[in-house]
Amino acid sequence: MKEFKVTPIRNGTVIDHIDVGMALKVLRIIGLKGENVQSTVSMLMHVPSKKGEWKDIVKIEDRELDPKELDKVALISPNATINIIRDYNVAEKFIVEVPEIVRGIVRCQNPGCVTNLMEPVEPEFVVESKKPLLLRCIYCERLMSDVSDYLI
Ligand SMILES: Nc1ncnc2c1ncn2[C@@H]1O[C@H](COP(=O)(O)OP(=O)(O)OP(=O)(O)O)[C@@H](O)[C@H]1O
Ligand SMILES: [Mg+2]
Ligand SMILES: [Zn+2]
Known part of the structure; x- marks a missing residue:
């Protein structure tokens, strides 16, 4: 039941x-x-x-x-x-499945990254590891693991 x-x-x-x-x-x-x-x-x-x-x-x-x-x-x-x-x-x-490329749904945590400047560049990350999660920004190479506060 x-x-x-x-x-x-x-x-x-x-x-x-x-x-x-x-x-x-x-x-x-x-x-x-x-x-x-x-x-x-x-x-x-x-x-x-x-x-x-x-x-x-x-x-x-x-x-x-x-x-x-x-x-x-x-x-x-x-x-x-x-x-x-x-x-x-x-x-x-x-x-659910973590994608290979994370585009347009997470902000880079590096404030100086080109994706965070005035001209809009869509943020994009390569997924280096799914479990544990590890993303690398393709623009500034910053690594991110906890993205829960950076979702767009
Ligand atoms: N009609 C419904 N309304 C609300 N919740 C539902 C309904 N039917 C199923 N659920 C919920 O959806 C989830 C999946 O239901 P399922 O019957 O597949 O359970 P399960 O066999 O325990 O699944 P799993 O192995 O994925 O945990 C459970 O949390 C269940 O309580
Ligand atoms: Mg269950
Ligand atoms: Zn960046």
């Missing part, structure tokens, strides 16, 4: 296995600020996972994530699973 701590959703997305503490950042990625929410959104923070660890979960009714949003979730929570819910059931499930 399925046990639910929150109202089940009919159609939408469950982002499960989010690294504990990252649920609010996931909500920010998908642009939910509370003012213009038109559908049911549930957030569970610090719930036990089957592996005996802790995780966060976000459930959004009537919404799927676009590729940029999926890449951003992968960058802050590489083990997150995306469950597409249709008619109350999990119709599709996949694990």
Whole structure:
């Protein structure tokens, strides 16, 4: 029997296995600020996972994530699973994947980098390692590992 701590959703997305503490950042990625929410959104923070660890979960009714949003979730929570819910059931499930190239979704943390100057140059990073995450700016070579405060 399925046990639910929150109202089940009919159609939408469950982002499960989010690294504990990252649920609010996931909500920010998908642009939910509370003012213009038109559908049911549930957030569970610090719930036990089957592996005996802790995780966060976000459930959004009537919404799927676009590729940029999926890449951003992968960058802050590489083990997150995306469950597409249709008619109350999990119709599709996949694990997010860190892309090979990170373009236009993370700011370089080097304030002097050309991507942070007046003329707009789109930031771009090569992914040197996925786990643990390590990005190298293609313009200034600065390495970044924790990008959660630098998402665009
Ligand atoms: N209709 C629904 N409304 C809200 N949440 C749902 C619904 N259906 C499934 N979920 C949630 O989606 C997630 C994935 O569901 P699933 O039944 O695949 O669980 P699971 O077998 O534990 O998956 P996993 O192995 O990925 O942890 C769970 O967190 C579950 O609670
Ligand atoms: Mg599970
Ligand atoms: Zn840079």
